[in-house]
Amino acid sequence: MASDSVRPKKIRVLPGFKLTLGFTVFYLGLIVLIPLAAVFWKATSLTWPEFWRTVTMPTALASYRLTFGASFLAALVNAFFGLIVAWVLVRYEFFGKKIVDALVDLPFALPTAVAGITLASLYGQNGWIGQLLMPLGIKVANTQLGIFIALTFIGLPFIVRTVQPILEDLDPELEEAASSLGASRWQIFWRVILPMLTPALLTGFALAFARALGEYGSVIFIAGNKPMLTQITPVIIMQELDMFDYPKATAIAVVMLVVSFVLLLAINVLQWWTNRYNTTNLA
Amino acid sequence: MTPVATTFHTPHRVAHRHTTSEPPVVRRLLIGVALGFLSLFLFLPLVFVFTQAFAKGIGFYFHTLHDPMAWSAIKLTFTAAVIAVPLNCVFGVCAAWLIAKFDFRGKNILLTLIDLPFSVSPVIAGLIYVLVFGAQGWLGLYKNADNPKFPWLANWLLAHDFQIIFAGPGIVLATIFVTFPFVARELIPLMQAQGRSEEEAARVLGASGWQTFWRVTLPNIKWGLLYGVILCNARAMGEFGAVAVVSGRIRGQTNTIPLHIEALYDDYNFTGAFAVASLLAFLALITLGLKTWVEHNAAQNAIEAGP
Numbered sequence: 001m002a003s004d005s006v007r008p009k010k011i012r013v014l015p016g017f018k019l020t021l022g023f024t025v026f027y028l029g030l031i032v033l034i035p036l037a038a039v040f041w042k043a044t045s046l047t048w049p050e051f052w053r054t055v056t057m058p059t060a061l062a063s064y065r066l067t068f069g070a071s072f073l074a075a076l077v078n079a080f081f082g083l084i085v086a087w088v089l090v091r092y093e094f095f096g097k098k099i100v101d102a103l104v105d106l107p108f109a110l111p112t113a114v115a116g117i118t119l120a121s122l123y124g125q126n127g128w129i130g131q132l133l134m135p136l137g138i139k140v141a142n143t144q145l146g147i148f149i150a151l152t153f154i155g156l157p158f159i160v161r162t163v164q165p166i167l168e169d170l171d172p173e174l175e176e177a178a179s180s181l182g183a184s185r186w187q188i189f190w191r192v193i194l195p196m197l198t199p200a201l202l203t204g205f206a207l208a209f210a211r212a213l214g215e216y217g218s219v220i221f222i223a224g225n226k227p228m229l230t231q232i233t234p235v236i237i238m239q240e241l242d243m244f245d246y247p248k249a250t251a252i253a254v255v256m257l258v259v260s261f262v263l264l265l266a267i268n269v270l271q272w273w274t275n276r277y278n279t280t281n282l283a
Numbered sequence: 284m285t286p287v288a289t290t291f292h293t294p295h296r297v298a299h300r301h302t303t304s305e306p307p308v309v310r311r312l313l314i315g316v317a318l319g320f321l322s323l324f325l326f327l328p329l330v331f332v333f334t335q336a337f338a339k340g341i342g343f344y345f346h347t348l349h350d351p352m353a354w355s356a357i358k359l360t361f362t363a364a365v366i367a368v369p370l371n372c373v374f375g376v377c378a379a380w381l382i383a384k385f386d387f388r389g390k391n392i393l394l395t396l397i398d399l400p401f402s403v404s405p406v407i408a409g410l411i412y413v414l415v416f417g418a419q420g421w422l423g424l425y426k427n428a429d430n431p432k433f434p435w436l437a438n439w440l441l442a443h444d445f446q447i448i449f450a451g452p453g454i455v456l457a458t459i460f461v462t463f464p465f466v467a468r469e470l471i472p473l474m475q476a477q478g479r480s481e482e483e484a485a486r487v488l489g490a491s492g493w494q495t496f497w498r499v500t501l502p503n504i505k506w507g508l509l510y511g512v513i514l515c516n517a518r519a520m521g522e523f524g525a526v527a528v529v530s531g532r533i534r535g536q537t538n539t540i541p542l543h544i545e546a547l548y549d550d551y552n553f554t555g556a557f558a559v560a561s562l563l564a565f566l567a568l569i570t571l572g573l574k575t576w577v578e579h580n581a582a583q584n585a586i587e588a589g590p
Binding site for chain 1: 305313314323326327328331332377378380400404407413414420421456486492517522527528541542545553566568570571572574
């Protein structure tokens with residue numbers, strides 16, 4: 001009780017509060033906040049009907065559907081395979097495991113343009129994989145399937161890296177208890193392990209999805225960028241910029257930014273949930 | 284977790300082995316699926332980059348890299364990284380110190396805002412600087428306004444007519460933006476976990492603020508800091524979308540390595556594009572190697588420091 005009333009007057013032992021607060025806020029404002037505000041400022045140069053017409057033009061609508069759909073599917077596929085990869089890396093021993101573990105982060109480290117031309121060539125008509133798929137009648141390059149593959153590539157590490165630490169910290173006694181009570185291995189996974197991994201899985205899914213929505217470099221080479229068919233939303237912004245139509249580009253950017261901010265909020269809530277879950281497990 | 288509990292469970296271990304692990308068939312199947320998925324999406328593309336890069340022989344490879352356009356792109360990329368990485372490094376240490384060592388209102392909002400650049404599409408990251416510094420942006424419109432509010436500022440801008448967009452400074456700014464959170468994000472959880480007691484002890488024993496930072500904090504965070512710098516640098520050198528918007532893609536002048544790759548690819552010089560791309564792929568491999576090494580060292584340190 002007494003300490004509560006004293007708290008506001010508490011002397012800070014460590015120095016540098018004003019300096020670090022000042023610099024952090026200054027740098028954040030200068031590099032991030034003020035330039036981001038410019039987007040909303042520029043968007044006001046359009047009237048409301050103009051803005052609405054721009055963001056709902058047919059090519060834009062088609063691009064939202066494509067970007068959302070492909071990102072969602074890619075994140076879903078990554079959630080499934082990412083869980084298996086994390087599981088295998090944590091629980092099993094096999095030859096070359098350390099190298100495999102290190103290479104999972106490749107999509108983070110490999111520049112998007114490199115990933116883009118590589119996937120485009122690999123899945124192109126004469127590429128290693130494209131050649132094999134041709135006789136089966138499957139076309140990947142310049143189709144929506146290609147976009148899905150590029151987005152799967154860039155989202156791959158997110159699920160693995162969010163699930164892996166949780167899986168490592170899982171208390172083996174819980175599984176032992178379940179097993180001694182007669183649960184089968186599958187029941188233990190489904191009823192004991194999976195519920196504990198769910199927050200991490202959802203966080204990883206949301207991170208991969210958010211990253212895929214804004215992705216540009218790795219997609220444009222394999223997509224072919226045909227209007228209404230294989231044009232993702234960042235490509236629409238790029239096109240308007242190339243025609244120096246800044247208000248239009250900005251209007252679409254506003255839509256993307258709002259979606260990103262909502263997702264960021266959701267991810268923060270999910271991460272808080274993951275951490276809470278994790279600490280209650282450890283306690 | 285306690286030793287007592289472990290010894291209590293030991294006699295049952297053998298019996299439980301079967302029920303707390305999967306049968307060998309399932310195990311092999313899962314390893315197979317995981318490796319198959321990773322081979323298709325990671326190993327194959329990586330091998331492909333290097334085989335394509337040398338498809339026309341080693342002579343062509345070095346010819347491509349010796350091209351003046353390639354050299355100018357390499358120089359510009361290094362310049363941007365050399366400016367962006369230290370700035371974000373200083374910011375990261377500052378922000379981590381602020382968030383880990385002090386309690387204040389609005390901390391969570393600040394944390395979210397620091398992460399903001401990660402959730403912004405690279406194309407928009409470029410666009411925002413065009414809207415601030417471009418001809419149709421804030422500064423451009425202000426400079427050319429008939430009755431500017433601060434005539435001295437408009438005059439100064441006109442007198443020092445330096446270009447930011449479609450020039451080097453814009454590329455540097457876009458690079459700073461996309462790599463903004465990397466160092467801060469590595470350091471904040473690390474410094475939060477380490478707490479304040481060591482620094483407070485140093486202060487009470489008479490060390491100055493800087494001494495405390497250099498002698499107590501920095502040795503504790505060096506591996507995390509190094510890790511953040513490595514990731515920051517990899518992204519800085521490889522950024523494509525944001526830089527593409529602000530660069531104007533003038534060959535030999537405002538092309539960075541990724542933009543040069545795109546230019547070669549668009550010219551149907553695929554082997555050339557992959558030759559340059561192999562430089563960045565190599566950088567990515569070095570990054571992954573360093574990352575593994577840093578993680579290994581950090582883990583080693585944690586074991587030594589532990590009780």
